[in-house]
Amino acid sequence: MPRPTPPVTVHDSLVLEPRDVHFDWSELPLHWIPDEPMATHTINVLHLLLPEGERWFVKVFKDALPMIRDEQLREEVLGFIGQEAIHAEAHQEVLDHLLGQGLDPRPYVRQISWLFHRVLGDKPGLTARQRRENVIERVAFVAAIEHFTAFLGNWALNSPGLDRAGADPTMLDLLRWHGAEEVEHRSVAYDLMRHLDPGYLRRIRGMAVSGPLLIHLWIRGTRFMLAADPTLDGRLVPTWRDARRAARRGLLPEPGRFLRSAARYFGPRYHPTREGSSSQALAYLAKSPAASAAAAR
Numbered sequence: 001m002p003r004p005t006p007p008v009t010v011h012d013s014l015v016l017e018p019r020d021v022h023f024d025w026s027e028l029p030l031h032w033i034p035d036e037p038m039a040t041h042t043i044n045v046l047h048l049l050l051p052e053g054e055r056w057f058v059k060v061f062k063d064a065l066p067m068i069r070d071e072q073l074r075e076e077v078l079g080f081i082g083q084e085a086i087h088a089e090a091h092q093e094v095l096d097h098l099l100g101q102g103l104d105p106r107p108y109v110r111q112i113s114w115l116f117h118r119v120l121g122d123k124p125g126l127t128a129r130q131r132r133e134n135v136i137e138r139v140a141f142v143a144a145i146e147h148f149t150a151f152l153g154n155w156a157l158n159s160p161g162l163d164r165a166g167a168d169p170t171m172l173d174l175l176r177w178h179g180a181e182e183v184e185h186r187s188v189a190y191d192l193m194r195h196l197d198p199g200y201l202r203r204i205r206g207m208a209v210s211g212p213l214l215i216h217l218w219i220r221g222t223r224f225m226l227a228a229d230p231t232l233d234g235r236l237v238p239t240w241r242d243a244r245r246a247a248r249r250g251l252l253p254e255p256g257r258f259l260r261s262a263a264r265y266f267g268p269r270y271h272p273t274r275e276g277s278s279s280q281a282l283a284y285l286a287k288s289p290a291a292s293a294a295a296a297r
Contacts, residue, residue, distance in 0.1 A: 161250015
């Protein structure tokens with residue numbers, strides 16, 4: 001028999017709306033932060049990871065739906081699924097645009113696809129109990145990753161350095177629209193994990209696996225993008241010093257803040273609502289060009 005489902009704290013006013021946004025990438029320059037290829041491609045790793053990653057999130061959460069015993073949480077999970085599906089397609093369009101500019105992301109994307117489908121995908125031959133445990137374990141991985149996406153979303157909403165550097169406005173809207181929705185739904189994966197397993201060990205194991213893996217993939221992705229950039233001829237190799245310099249100028253998140261954010265996840269009293277501001281996220285979504293256009297359709 002499955003263990004009794006514990007109560008979970010959800011939010012009375014949280015209604016997640018999938019916003020069917022569209023972006024025009026026809027004028028996007030290859031280095032959309034002018035004269036900053038390293039910072040540009042470090043952020044471009046999002047486009048490498050998110051299409052396959054967020055499709056995997058959707059699959060995991062659909063597998064978890066029959067286990068949910070709280071109707072409000074179920075509605076939040078359905079809203080999360082809708083938002084993540086649109087995120088995946090929006091970032092896929094950027095990959096297609098990069099390919100048209102002579103930067104082929106497909107070798108790295110194939111590796112990401114293999115990771116999510118073969119390593120983190122469904123395991124054949126499991127018993128019903130083993131399958132349930134496998135789904136909950138993957139939900140814990142999603143919860144840990146969503147902590148980082150909320151951190152990045154909060155950074156994108158508070159990154160005037162990108163505006164000062166003249167970053168492409170369409171890309172900024174993509175990053176801030178997506179970031180705002182990550183902040184908006186930042187609690188859903190964590191609350192689902194706690195609903196299915198309130199234990200501390202599951203939460204810590206999720207972060208212990210997902211955190212180092214995400215950092216590794218991001219470093220490899222940055223190196224790949226710079227090596228694949230046809231305008232650089234392999235001349236630019238990223239370093240931590242370069243990343244820190246870009247962070248001081250507000251072009252990238254500060255590595256120290258990223259690590260401190262990860263450490264907060266281990267706190268016994270941690271909850272995602274303490275990360276970022278829902279009111280700020282909703283305020284941006286109310287003025288986002290892409291989200292406003294979607295609302296008007």
